[in-house]
Amino acid sequence: MKTILLSLMIGLIFGSSALAADPPAKPTAQAGAVASTQTPPVAGTPAPLLATQNNPGTPAVKAAAMPKKMQTNRGFTISMFLVIIAATGGIVVWASKSTSTAADYYAAGGGISGMQNGWAIAGDFLSAATFLGITGLMSLFGPDGFMYSVGIIISFLTILLIIAEPCRNAGKYTLGDILAFRSSSKTVRAVASLSAVVVSIFYLLGQMVGAGKLMQLLLGIPYKASIIGVGALIIVYVALGGMKATTWVQIIKAALLMFTGLVLSIAILWKFGFNLLSFFDSVAASQAIQDHVRGVMKHPSAEPGFDYGQRFLELGLFFKNPLDQISLGLAWILGAAGLPHVMMRFFTVPNAKEARKSVVVSMFLIGAFLIMVSFLGFGAALYVTPQQITALDKGGNMAGLMIAQYVGGGAGTFAGDLLLAFVCAVAFATILAVVSGLVLASSAAIAHDLYVNVIKGGKADQGTQIKVARVASFFVGAIAIVLGIACENLNIAQLVGLALAVVASANFPVLIFALFWKRFNSAGIITGLVVGTVVTIAVLMVSPNMTYPKKIAADAQKIILAMEKKQAEGAVLAEKDLKALEKARVDYAQNKNGTSLVGLDAPLFPLKNPGIVSVPVGFLVTIVATLLFRNRREEEMFEELFVRQTTGYGVAKAAKH
């Protein structure tokens, strides 16, 4: 088994390097050809990792002669990447030696301590989107990015107070275990498993697409090759090392990330003697930032007396709609708690007390990191300037890397390049760790819920269970690679946001009722999971997140009219304007008769985040279905589950099996 996988990995890595040798796939031709379907209007340019929740309009600052590519020292960067791969690979080989039972594979035998699990949860949760995306958002829109960070830390309150201990007490490896406790229905297991896979894949896609874009920008490796390379590595890690390897990769990555945040924050605040007040004074006094804010606010010329620098330090530059805010808040506070890969982490500790400790540890780590990220964001705005950041990437995703290079001494200097290479490698480790957790969660859902409990009726020996889990992780990884390549132009934030919204509307209500409501039953579980998921996706399909060709056509028409007016007035258009006119005409012709993916001219639902509708609907249908189809037997089973989840009776036994 292991040798097969190893040779597969070698094959895939060689395959990807062969691809890397090819010239990058022609993004321009592609962009022109498919612009009419569902690709965003700026196909070809990297989609932001986190931005565009409320599209504030592209910052009006026009970059003239800005660098289009990150100046990296490839020698440094590649060596750092190799160090990361070697270190994590070593862990995988070590972990694979002590993985012999299903409990080892899914839950590291329940032998992870609360402290270790806390670091691992931090490693699981702090994705590249958090690190690079929030830094970027803050470097462009000030503390609105910080509100995102608050969502993350608050979501941990739900995990700590409501989810962690009962889950540890009542579950074994997956969400399916808890849901199927009272119900012997195979449909419940199957639906739970499918739901976990769907959610994980959405979340995973966001990470994979982000990884591909990152490697493309950093190392100049073509998108496809990056996806294949990352996917292949992760398949090997998860298939061989299981939960133990995944845990240690996450712990090391969390440590690297904390170290990075600390070094960069100290470097940024050093100059100000760690005086936050004078740091923010400098930020507000920066001419570049003031110009940028004026652009974002669409003021054609500076309004006299308006303090653009102070505006940068105020909230509401990026988020504009309070209903959308509530919607997003619901997705965070309820969604994060039910993410399959996060829930799974609680099955790795021996008891509820350790589960609690692990959440508390992770809250301090994650909170500290997010506060450090806020300094990186403001520091990037101050030193690198928003104009330079958007010149490299419109969503600001490169801000975290640019500030690293800056504090090291800038491009071309030894320390600057070294620090940049280090931070790139940390970002890479982050992607490996987060995606490993997701692939493991999906393969657990397929192998443990679907294969062992549905197909085999709970009867499968340890060897078979592990084998099936390894095969499942191979397929999940392969699917992730294929979809990652297919979704190159999808907006990453949408995918991660969609995953959170689905969990908040489907998995969370079902989980809460399963743990705390006596009358809850199979009908409620199945209806809740299916309807919650479908409704969330449906609302998203008719929301402004989709591409509406008529809107693109209307925008293009505006440009055409403006340009033609100029021409009519006798002005000679510059080459840039002529190109824009040509592009607008093409856009108009391609989009004027188009409709969105579901055949709409304009969005039916006004908000970007579906939570405010889908969460209440999810709860409601779950309750209604439960009441309509009463099941006495499942109600009678409630006391046992209830006593177990409250007291933890029988847990130690379950973990050792």
Added chain:
Amino acid sequence: MTETNINWVAIASHPKFVELHRAKMRFLVGLWVVGATSYFLLLIGAITAPGLFNTKIIGRLNFGYLFCLFQFVLSWAIAIYYTRKSNKEFDPLTKELVDLIIEEKFQ
């Protein structure tokens, strides 16, 4: 997994169990509501009450930014408070209950 020789209904209605569950729920839900309320106040207030949120408190630091920071402090405080309360009150009660279950099992 199911153990039929234990009378789960009897344990679930045992005064000690009822007491533990009630105390825990009141405490946990209460804390959660505090955290959630402050979070939504931030999300909504940031947009609907710019006057308050943009008020400078110290130097250039405004209320909105400090409120964000406060959320971190609040979350950490809740985490510590909960840990203390559990170690002191809930865990000993839980242990008593588990002993009770084991006793019952071997009767």
